[in-house]
Amino acid sequence: MTTTTAAVLVPLLPFLGAAAGLLLGRRAPGFVRPLAVLPTLAAAALAVLVAVRQGGGAGGGTAPLTAATRLADTGSVPVDLSLHIDGFAALVAILVTVVACGVQIYSTGYLRDDPRYPSYAALVSLFTAAMLLVVYSDDLIVLLVGWEVMGICSYFLVGHYWETAAARSASLKAFLVTKLGDVPFLIGILALADDTGTFRISEIHTRLTAGVPLDHPTLIALLLLAGVAGKSAQFPLHTWLPDAMAGPTPVSALIHAATMVAAGVYVVARLLPVFASSAAALAVLAAMAAVTMVGSALAALAQDDIKRVLAYSTVGQLGYMTGALAVDDRGAAVFHLIAHGAFKALLFLGAGVVIHAAGTNSLAAMSRMSGLAQRIPDAFWTMTVALLALAAVPPFAGFFSKEAVLGAAEHAATGHTSGVPAGVGWTVLLAGLLTALLTAAYAARLWLLAFRGRGEPAPDHGRQPVAMNAVLWALFLPTAAFGLAYGTLPDWFDGESLTPALGTSVLGTGLALAGVLVMYGAWRHTSARAARAPLGAVAAHPDAADAVSEAEAIATHEAAYGSIAGARDPADPGRLLLGPLHRHAAVGFHLDAVYGALFVRPVRAAARLVRFLDREVVETYVRGAGGAPRLLGAAVRRAQTGNVQTYLGALLAGSLVLAVAAVLVAAGA
Numbered sequence: 001m002t003t004t005t006a007a008v009l010v011p012l013l014p015f016l017g018a019a020a021g022l023l024l025g026r027r028a029p030g031f032v033r034p035l036a037v038l039p040t041l042a043a044a045a046l047a048v049l050v051a052v053r054q055g056g057g058a059g060g061g062t063a064p065l066t067a068a069t070r071l072a073d074t075g076s077v078p079v080d081l082s083l084h085i086d087g088f089a090a091l092v093a094i095l096v097t098v099v100a101c102g103v104q105i106y107s108t109g110y111l112r113d114d115p116r117y118p119s120y121a122a123l124v125s126l127f128t129a130a131m132l133l134v135v136y137s138d139d140l141i142v143l144l145v146g147w148e149v150m151g152i153c154s155y156f157l158v159g160h161y162w163e164t165a166a167a168r169s170a171s172l173k174a175f176l177v178t179k180l181g182d183v184p185f186l187i188g189i190l191a192l193a194d195d196t197g198t199f200r201i202s203e204i205h206t207r208l209t210a211g212v213p214l215d216h217p218t219l220i221a222l223l224l225l226a227g228v229a230g231k232s233a234q235f236p237l238h239t240w241l242p243d244a245m246a247g248p249t250p251v252s253a254l255i256h257a258a259t260m261v262a263a264g265v266y267v268v269a270r271l272l273p274v275f276a277s278s279a280a281a282l283a284v285l286a287a288m289a290a291v292t293m294v295g296s297a298l299a300a301l302a303q304d305d306i307k308r309v310l311a312y313s314t315v316g317q318l319g320y321m322t323g324a325l326a327v328d329d330r331g332a333a334v335f336h337l338i339a340h341g342a343f344k345a346l347l348f349l350g351a352g353v354v355i356h357a358a359g360t361n362s363l364a365a366m367s368r369m370s371g372l373a374q375r376i377p378d379a380f381w382t383m384t385v386a387l388l389a390l391a392a393v394p395p396f397a398g399f400f401s402k403e404a405v406l407g408a409a410e411h412a413a414t415g416h417t418s419g420v421p422a423g424v425g426w427t428v429l430l431a432g433l434l435t436a437l438l439t440a441a442y443a444a445r446l447w448l449l450a451f452r453g454r455g456e457p458a459p460d461h462g463r464q465p466v467a468m469n470a471v472l473w474a475l476f477l478p479t480a481a482f483g484l485a486y487g488t489l490p491d492w493f494d495g496e497s498l499t500p501a502l503g504t505s506v507l508g509t510g511l512a513l514a515g516v517l518v519m520y521g522a523w524r525h526t527s528a529r530a531a532r533a534p535l536g537a538v539a540a541h542p543d544a545a546d547a548v549s550e551a552e553a554i555a556t557h558e559a560a561y562g563s564i565a566g567a568r569d570p571a572d573p574g575r576l577l578l579g580p581l582h583r584h585a586a587v588g589f590h591l592d593a594v595y596g597a598l599f600v601r602p603v604r605a606a607a608r609l610v611r612f613l614d615r616e617v618v619e620t621y622v623r624g625a626g627g628a629p630r631l632l633g634a635a636v637r638r639a640q641t642g643n644v645q646t647y648l649g650a651l652l653a654g655s656l657v658l659a660v661a662a663v664l665v666a667a668g669a
Contacts, residue, residue, distance in 0.1 A: 003053045006046045007083055009134035010093060013039040013046070018125035019072030019075065025118025026634045029458035036104045036121035039593075040128060051090035062087075066202065068140065077193045084138030084202045087492030088334050092266055093135045095341045099258035100128040102471040103250045105347050110250055122158060124254060127153040131259040135266065140189045140199040141523035143267070147185075147231070150260050150421045152179050158247035159256075166246040172512035177240040185227020191220050201270050208273035221274055221281030223265075225288070230266030234322060235292040238315050239591055242299075245307040249352030254309060256314040257345035264319045265337055269330040276328050279421055285423040286326035290431035295589060297438035301445065301574040302585035305361050306351050309446050314344060316435055319347075320405045322401070323428035326421050329408035331493035336484070339401035342478035343389040349639075350383035350472055353464055354450055363446065364569045367527075375458050378469040380451055383478045387447050389479050391440040391512050394505075400483030403500035403508060406432050407638060410504050429504075436508045442513030445574050448523045522573035529570040 011402045017039030024031050055062050068082035085093075104124060130153065133146030152175075159171030193199050195214045196207055214220060228234065233241035241261065245252055255261060268275065268285075276280045293316050300312035317340045324333035355361045357376045358369060366372060373380040389398035409432060411417050412425025463469070487500040569575065575582045584590065 003050055003065055004083065006053075007050050007065065007067075007085055007136060010046050010050065010097070010138060011129045013043045014125040014130075014132065014658065015129035018122045018129060021118060021122030021125060025122065029118065032118045032121055033108050036125060039450060040097065040104050040125060043128070043132070044094070044101050047090075047093040047097045050085060051094055054085060054087065054090050065200070068138065068200075072138075072144070077197060077199055079141045079199060080088045080139045081142060081650065082138040082200060083136050084200075085136060087573050088266075088269060088330070089135050091338055091489075091492055092262070092264060093132060095253050095338050096125065096131050096135060096258045096262075097476075099341055099345045100124065100254065102345060102349070102475055102540070103254045105467050106253075106352075106471040107248075107250045109467040110352060111248065112465070116160065120157070120248070123153050123156050124251070127157065127254060127259055129504075130261060134263050138201050140193065140201060143201075144186065144189060147227075147263060147267075148182065150231075151175060151182070153497050154178075154244070154255060154260055157251040160248050160251065161246065164246065166243075170243040170246040174240040174244050177237055181227045181230020181237050184223040184228075184607035185230075185301070186417060188220050188223030188227065191216060191223060192271075195220065195639070204271070205273055205346060208277060214274065214277055215273065217277035218280045221278050222284065224271065224274065225281065225285060228264035228268050228322075229288065230264075232261045232318050232322070233315050234264070234318060235295060236291060236591065238296070239588060242303075242311040242313055245280050245311050249307070249348055249355070252343045252351075252596065253312070253348035255337045256311070256348060257341040261314060262337055262341065264577075265318060265325070265333060267576055268322070268325050269333055272325060272328065272330050273284065275325065276419055279424075280419060282326050282424050285322055286427045289323035289326055290427050291320045292316065292348070292575070293323065293431045293435040294438070297435050297442065298578070298585045299580065299588050300442040301438065301578055302582050304364050304569070304572075304586075306354060306363055306366075306446065306450060307348070307361060309442060310344070310347050310351060313347075313439070313442070314340075316439065317344070317390075320402060320432060321436070324405040324408050324658060325544075326420075327410075327412035327425050327428055328417055329405075329496060330497045331490065331498060332408045334493065334639075335489055335498055336401035338356055338484055339389070339397040339478075342475055342482055343386040343396075343398060345373050346382055346386040346475040346479050347390065347397050348470060349468070349475070350379040350386065353379040353468065353472075354383075363449040364572065367449040367453040367569075367571055369453045369458040370455055372453060372458040373451040375460055376464065378472055382472040382479075384447065384451075385476060386479050387443040390482075391438055391443040391516065392508055393440075393512055395483065397479055397481070397483035399509070400486045400498070400500060402432075402436065403505050404498045405485065405500040406436075406504035406508055407499075410501060433504075433507055435509055437511040437515040440512035441519045441577070442574070444519040445523070448520070448527075448573070450525075452527075454527065518577070519573055522576050526571050526573050 017035050021032060021035045024035065050065070054065060063087035064084055066082070066084050068080045070078060071081040072079040076370050106123065107117070107121065107124070111120060114120065127150060129144040130149035134143050134150070137143040137146065141349060155171050155175040158174050161167040162171075189199070192204065192214075196204050198204060200270050208214070226237075230237040241256075244255065247255075275285060296312045296315035296319065300309050300316065303309045303312060318335070321333045321336050321340075324330070324336065354366070354372070357379075358366050358372055360366065385396060392399045392402040394400075397437035406429060408417075409425050409429035412420045413422055413424050413429050414425070417425065486500070489498055490496055576583055587593075
């Protein structure tokens with residue numbers, strides 16, 4: 001098998017598995033699990049084969065793998081079905097397929113009793129195929145196809161528990177907000193093609209690196225950035241991602257670790273010369289990354305739902321990636337993308353086990369349980385290491401990848417990165433250091449509240465299925481060790497060093513340790529108050545299947561505990577540290593309310609006005625246009641009596657009237 005054939009099969013196999021799963025799901029349910037797991041597993045093996053044969057990217061002197069065939073000759077800019085696999089694409093494809101395999105295997109245990117599992121598994125496979133199309137495609141129009149298919153899949157998967165109002169509204173919100181960014185993204189693609197004469201990413205990259213300028217670099221970069229902000233949940237279009245936690249936990253792991261949100265960062269990395277052509281675009285990208293990092297970290301400190309903490313964490317870590325891109329270092333951005341994908345998938349899949357074991361997704365309720373760590377030892381140990389990686393504690397993967405970002409920012413801040421303003425570097429560096437402190441604090445808070453609770457013993461429902469625990473330990477390996485590859489990764493990327501710098505390493509690690517210590521002190525201060533009455537009863541039944549337990553927890557969380565902002569838990573150390581800021585951070589700094597006031601209510605008012613005009617004005621004319629002929633027809637129908645004498649009388653009367661009129665006219669009257 002040639003490398004090109006293997007590369008074509010990587011996205012094709014999950015797509016065929018999705019199609020077969022949708023066709024055979026109800027007719028042959030015994031084939032559903034093999035069709036979900038085996039094509040994705042084969043795609044992962046082929047992705048590894050492609051990467052091994054490539055043996056590194058341009059940084060290692062290996063030419064990218066390219067292949068193309070004409071898809072549509074538009075008469076101006078043609079559309080090609082093309083592949084371009086360099087070191088970035090090869091490694092990101094491995095991340096996507098490995099996480100997708102883990103999600104599919106985990107789901108066989110997690111959703112084992114779910115009646116909609118066949119359609120769920122098929123949509124996960126289609127989601128995976130769409131992301132792989134984005135990763136491998138060299139044509140922006142074909143890439144856009146995968147980009148939009150992911151949006152459709154996320155709509156259905158986030159709304160999997162459609163019986164709950166939270167899932168229905170979250171799926172619709174995710175679809176609409178991401179589409180809000182996709183419109184300018186499409187315009188940006190067309191404008192870029194108009195400037196360069198091609199949709200091929202490799203040709204655009206070659207043209208710009210050769211010094212051929214764009215006619216409208218800032219406009220194109222900002223249009224593309226709008227789509228990236230929506231897909232990768234960056235400020236101000238990030239509000240859909242925390243709400244998307246209403247979907248099943250494996251879906252959350254897939255969206256946050258390997259697809260959807262990773263797509264935006266990856267596309268910017270592929271098109272980075274476009275953004276580097278405009279200092280203004282880099283400044284906007286840096287400002288967006290800084291606000292996203294700090295704001296999401298503060299919001300994570302105030303969340304009661306364990307999955308919402310992880311969701312805001314994803315938003316912040318994506319901010320690190322966009323920050324690295326703002327300082328023109330896509331190697332550091334993709335390094336953090338891959339490392340984050342490993343430990344964030346582990347955190348979400350572990351959170352699914354925790355929710356089932358505790359019977360709730362509320363950290364406040366978990367803090368009033370004892371022995372939860374002993375009930376789920378596999379999830380406890382793997383999540384502990386994943387939280388250390390998230391907090392960038394050495395020697396775990398998150399430390400090396402985050403330090404690569406901070407090192408790149410420091411390099412730009414000191415004026416050593418050509419084309420990047422020093423202010424951009426300082427913005428990313430200072431925001432990244434502050435976020436390192438906050439990230440360690442909310443990671444420690446999650447661990448302490450979930451695993452160090454005091455109170456009634458957590459219910460014991462036995463060990464999790466082997467498939468679920470096996471996936472946790474499989475993801476544990478890259479979480480613990482992937483960062484040690486920082487010395488070899490430059491050969492796969494652009495050749496730039498990813499070695500941690502001494503200054504940022506000391507600062508970042510010191511701030512992370514400070515965040516952990518401060519949170520521990522606050523927890524010790526407030527933990528005694530957890531003995532008070534719980535905020536509400538744990539509504540989910542712990543003996544039910546994992547997915548059923550999670551669906552019940554989602555549906556009953558607000559009813560049992562009230563609004564997150566209004567649940568004044570005296571045992572929450574996050575509330576103690578944030579003080580008056582807590583109630584604002586808990587609701588995402590009221591950004592949804594702002595959108596409601598500026599956009600939702602005006603649009604609804606306009607819709608009501610249009611409905612009124614349509615019903616009372618337009619329909620009046622329509623009804624009149626139909627009513628007048630109807631009345632005329634009724635009058636004519638009454639004259640048609642069928643009586644011959646009546647017709648003769650009317651004829652004579654009419655003739656008499658005409659004769660009289662003729663005489664009067666002739667007499668000059």
